[in-house]
Amino acid sequence: MKADVLVIGGGLAATWTALAAAQAGGDVVLVDKGYCGTSGVTATAGVTHWFVEPGDHERAVAERHAQAGGIADAEQALRVLRTTWERLPTLDRYYPFPVRDGRPDRTNNVRGPEYLRAMRGLVHRAGVRILDHHPALELLLRPDGSVGGAAGVRRQAGGNWQVRAGAVVLATGGTAFRSHLLGSRGNTGDGHLMAVEAGARLSGMEFSNYYTLAPAFSTMARSMAYLFGTYTDADGRVIELPSGPDRNRVLGAAMLRGPVYTTLDRAPEWVRRKMPVVQPNFLLPFTRRGIDPYRDRFEVTLLGEGTIRGVGGLVTGPDCATGVPGLFAAGDVASRVPVVGAISGGGSPNSAWAVSSGTWAGRAAVRH
Structure with missing residues (x-):
């Protein structure tokens, strides 16, 4: 051809x-x-x-x-x-x-x-x-x-x-x-x-070492909603996070010590309304497991995004x-x-x- x-x-x-x-x-x-x-x-x-x-x-x-x-x-x-x-x-x-x-x-x-x-x-x-x-x-x-x-x-x-x-x-x-x-x-x-x-x-x-948050049980990585999470360790202690790109650095260090959990409880109402419209697959892994991410605590991980x-x-x-x-x-x-x-x-x-x-x-x- x-x-x-x-x-x-x-x-x-x-x-x-x-x-x-x-x-x-x-x-x-x-x-x-x-x-x-x-x-x-x-x-x-x-x-x-x-x-x-x-x-x-x-x-x-x-x-x-x-x-x-x-x-x-x-x-x-x-x-x-x-x-x-x-x-x-x-x-x-x-x-x-x-x-x-x-x-x-x-x-x-x-x-x-x-x-x-x-x-x-x-x-x-x-x-x-x-x-x-x-x-x-x-x-x-x-x-x-x-x-x-x-x-x-x-x-x-x-x-x-x-x-x-x-x-x-x-x-x-x-x-x-x-x-x-x-x-x-x-x-x-x-x-x-x-x-x-x-x-x-x-x-x-060398600028290709970015990571994004996802549920530990899923590959669904859509980062916007995770800005509104409260993060805790296995004992329930709150992990204080800085604003900006260092957030994931702090979370990664915490994950090296043990599991990290979040609840997206600080998500404003407009975000909760918008997510099913603009990113409908974001909620699917939670729905299948009977998890309300805005109310229930769930474990998270970091997935590499490379280039x-x-x-x-x-x-x-x-x-x-x-x-x-x-x-x-x-x-x-x-x-x-x-x-x-x-x-x-x-x-x-x-x-x-x-x-x-x-x-x-x-x-x-x-x-x-």
Whole structure:
């Protein structure tokens, strides 16, 4: 099979990439190891975007970069905000954003399953050929060292596949290093490996040691509600927690001494009302065990988020080129150090990065 652009991946960044490439006039093939629209951590979550009014862009970047360790690039972050402001409203016809003051509120939580279902539909209608259950195993290199496609296996039909393409975009997501983080089972770092084998470089991996709270009996890691917990040790003694990123450091130290429990008793009423709407799967593990997380005490653990919430990944230029001719990277597989520096790229910046980097990579791959 031949194409102008081959996109490897099936989550948020991959679909924005494929859509941008097709809209730029490219003949696009998307291959996913799973089913495009259900792949990656977005499919299990309610996500927000770093979606800021243009007049507030510089302020928003300055506030975030105040804790970035001095290594972020303000212009790159501003490009993310501008592109997200441009692209996200194109979803209005396909995703029911909540309405506030008579207009869509795109700063609100977006339900991952519906979001990716809409993106798959947009990609399909744009003429992209989607090959589900087609994991890629290697990039194909031309004699001059440039990337000219990829090859892999067909999980359902059997046999192998090969796509020759003018350019390849890796949008394979980050990796949670087999921590069992919900939605990350397919995030194995295969895109990182293929790119490095072709000559690409990694950056920011030292900033990929983030952890998130989850019930000890589940992989359901959705961190917002845990901000409102009262934490105790096995003897019922309250664990005093600082605000900010050191919270999990203190909890981790306590877990090394013994089990840690919480009750989400300080969650305000608006959070309790909102959780079933924006993250309906958050309550499922509790419901199945007859636990009311807002009243009952339950044990918690920490799950590693690796480069999904951390910022490490492939080094890319302004148009998401990796430095290996013909190879681009979008989303969590690429380093977000220029956007957020030495702090977490999770939450709204990561979603905005998926939108913007996918747009840049898709368009640049067609030009290539």
